[in-house]
Amino acid sequence: MKQIMFIALLAASAAAAAATPQQLMQTYTELAARQAPGYQPSARRGAELYSRRFAVSDKMPACTACHTDSPVQPGQHAVTGKAIKPLAPRAEAARFSDPAKTEKWFRRNCTEVLGRECSAAEKADFVQFLAEGL
C-alpha cells in the first residue's frame, strides 16, 4: 500500500517532467508524515545520515566513500575510480531534478551502504541537507 501511494505520488511529480529538489522533498515529507504525523524534514538529521559509517559494505562504508566528506565537492567511485559530480544541487544543478532517477539511486545506494532501503523520512532529511546545507 505504502508502495502504491509512493508510486502515485512519484507519477504525479514525474508528470510535471523535471522536478526541483524542494518538490521531491515535499513528496517524501508527505509520505513520511503519513507514517509519523507532524514529521518535518531536518537538514541536521540528513547531514548525520550522509556522514554516518554504516560499515555494511567494505568498499562503501558510508555515503562519503564516493561522495567525499562534503557533498558540494566532486567525488570518485570507490570501486571503479570514475569521477562523480557533486551530489548537492547547490553545486550541481541537475541533482534531484528527476524523481525516477532519484528513486533508483536511493534504492541502489541505500541497499549498498545501509544494507536496507531508506525510509521516506530519511530521504526527505537527506534532500533537505543536500539542497540547503546545514
Place this chain on the structure above:
Amino acid sequence: MRTAKLSLLAVALILSTAARADRLPLPADAPPSFKAECGSCHLPYPPALLTAPDWKRVMARLDKHYGDNASLDEKTRRELEDFLVRHASARSRMAGEGDPPRLTASAWFRREHRQVPQALWRDARVKSASNCTACHSRAEQGSYRGREIALPELRD
C-alpha cells in the same frame, strides 16, 4: 608487381588492425539506457571487449556486479543485454576471465597493457583497471591513441 601488391595489402592490413585497437566508438544503435545505466559508475565499455557468452553472464547477475548492486528493471536489462550481445566480439582472445567475467582480464587486454607497470594500476589517479579514462583521456569519445594518454609516464 604481384609481390608489391601483396606487401601493400599486408601493410594495409597491419594499419587497419592498429587503427581498430585505437578506435572503439560507441555503436550507433546504442540505446539511451546504455550511457545512462552502464555509464553512471564506469565508462560505458565498448561491447566488443567481451564475447557474447561473457555479456550474458554479466547481465544475468547485475545484483552482484563486481561488488556492487547494479540491478535494473527487466525491460532495460533485456534491452542492454541484446545490445551488448549484438556487438560482442567473436574472438577467443576477447573472452574475459572471472565470474562475472572481466574485460580487463582478457588475453587481448593483458597484451595491450603489458607495458603498464603493476604499481600504476593502484595509483590514486587510476584506482582500478576498469577506470579507462584515468589514462585514456578521450576514451569517452571512443579514442584510445597512445599520444592521448593522460599520465605522462605512460605516454609513448
